[in-house]
Amino acid sequence: MIALLATARGLHIASLMTIFGGGTYAALLRRTGLPGPPAKAARLLFGIAATLALVSGIAWFCLVAGQMSGSSEGSLDPAILRLAAFDTRFGQIFLGRLSGLIVLWLICALGNGSDRISIAVLAGALLALLGSVSHAAAGGGDIAGAANDAAHLLAAGFWLGGLVVLIMFVRRHWTDATPLLVALRLFSIWGTPVVAVLVITGLFNAISILPLSMMSLRNPYFDLLLVKVGLASVMIGLAAMNRWHFAPALRSGGDKATRYLAYSVSIEIGLGCTVVAVAACLGLTSPH
Amino acid sequence: MKRGTFLASLAIACCAAPGFAHAFLQRAEPGAGATLRAAPRRVALSFSEKLEPIFSGVTVTDSSGRSVETGAVVIGGHSMVAQLRPLPPGSYRVVWHAVSVDTHRTEGAYSFTVKP
Numbered sequence: 001m002i003a004l005l006a007t008a009r010g011l012h013i014a015s016l017m018t019i020f021g022g023g024t025y026a027a028l029l030r031r032t033g034l035p036g037p038p039a040k041a042a043r044l045l046f047g048i049a050a051t052l053a054l055v056s057g058i059a060w061f062c063l064v065a066g067q068m069s070g071s072s073e074g075s076l077d078p079a080i081l082r083l084a085a086f087d088t089r090f091g092q093i094f095l096g097r098l099s100g101l102i103v104l105w106l107i108c109a110l111g112n113g114s115d116r117i118s119i120a121v122l123a124g125a126l127l128a129l130l131g132s133v134s135h136a137a138a139g140g141g142d143i144a145g146a147a148n149d150a151a152h153l154l155a156a157g158f159w160l161g162g163l164v165v166l167i168m169f170v171r172r173h174w175t176d177a178t179p180l181l182v183a184l185r186l187f188s189i190w191g192t193p194v195v196a197v198l199v200i201t202g203l204f205n206a207i208s209i210l211p212l213s214m215m216s217l218r219n220p221y222f223d224l225l226l227v228k229v230g231l232a233s234v235m236i237g238l239a240a241m242n243r244w245h246f247a248p249a250l251r252s253g254g255d256k257a258t259r260y261l262a263y264s265v266s267i268e269i270g271l272g273c274t275v276v277a278v279a280a281c282l283g284l285t286s287p288h
Numbered sequence: 289m290k291r292g293t294f295l296a297s298l299a300i301a302c303c304a305a306p307g308f309a310h311a312f313l314q315r316a317e318p319g320a321g322a323t324l325r326a327a328p329r330r331v332a333l334s335f336s337e338k339l340e341p342i343f344s345g346v347t348v349t350d351s352s353g354r355s356v357e358t359g360a361v362v363i364g365g366h367s368m369v370a371q372l373r374p375l376p377p378g379s380y381r382v383v384w385h386a387v388s389v390d391t392h393r394t395e396g397a398y399s400f401t402v403k404p
Binding site: 064067068069070083084087088089090133286288 | 310312340341342343385387389390391392393395
C-alpha cells in the first residue's frame, strides 16, 4: 500500500509540475515572439499530464482514506471514503482540488492549446494547495509553513516543467542556434530567482522536519535523503559539464553541440523525475 | 541557461521534500506503567501533530477487557481525552490510534495500575 501511495503521490505532483512549469515557460517563450514548442506535441503533453493528475489524484485520495482507516480495504469502502472526503482536512481540500482537476483536464484535453497561462495558473493553484495538508499544517496550522511548502512545490514545478518544454523547444530548433540561445537565456533569467526560492524553502523544510539528532544511517528518512542527495549530485555534475564544456560549443553552432544539449536536458529531466519519486517516498516516511 | 540549469540542480540537491510527519504520543496522563494511589478520572493523551477526530480514538479497558470509559472521547487539536468511570484497584490498558491532519496513522498501547 505504501508503494502505491508513493506512486500515486509522485505521479500527481510530477504531472502538475509539468503543466505548471511547462505552461509558464511556454507562455514566456511566446511573449518573446519565438514560436514555442510544437503545438500538437504540447497539447499531447499537457493532455497526458492532466489525465495523469486527475487519475493519480483520485487514487491518492482513496489510498489515503484506507491509510487513515487503518485498513487497505478502506480505500474501496464508500462509507470510509465519504468520511474521509467530508470530515477530514485532506478530504475537504481534495474535494475542492477535484473540481479544479476536472476543469484542468477539460481545458487540456479539449482545448486548442492556446490557453497555457490559464492551465499554468490552475495547475499552480492545485499544486500550492498541497501545502495545506503538509507537515507544517499538521504541526500547528502554521500558515507560513503551508505557504513555504507551496512556494517550494511551485519553484520545483517551474524548473521541472520548464525543462520538459525546453527539450521540446530544442528539438524544434535543432539546427538554429539563435532561438535556442534566446530560449536558454530566458530560462536562466527566470530560473535564478526560482532557484533562490527553492533553496530557501527547502532549507526551511529540512530544518523543520529533520533535527540534527535524527541524522543517522539508522533513520530510514535520512537514508532516503542521502539517496536523493546522491541523485542530485549526479545532476550537479552533469549541469556543471554543460555549463563549462558544452555551452561554448553551442554558441559556435553545430549539430553536435545541440545533440549534447538535448542529451543533457533529457538526462536532467529523468534525474529530476527520480528526485520527485524519492521525495514522494520521503513524504510517506516518518523523519523521527 | 547553463548557469540556471546548474543552479536548479543544486537546489534540487539541497532541498528536502515538503515532508509529512506522524502524530507521536508526547504526553499521557496517567503515564505508561504508572502505579496510582487514587483512581484517575480521565485519560488524557497529547500528540505531536494536530489530529483528525473522525479517524482517531482511544479505549481504556480493565483486566477482563471491559471498557471503562464514560461517554464519547473528546478529540481536538493535538489531544484526546477519555472520561473514566470510578475505577476499582487493578490493571488497565490504554489503546489509542491517531491520524494526523496530514493523514498519517499511528497507534499504540500502554498500561497503568490503580493500587488497592
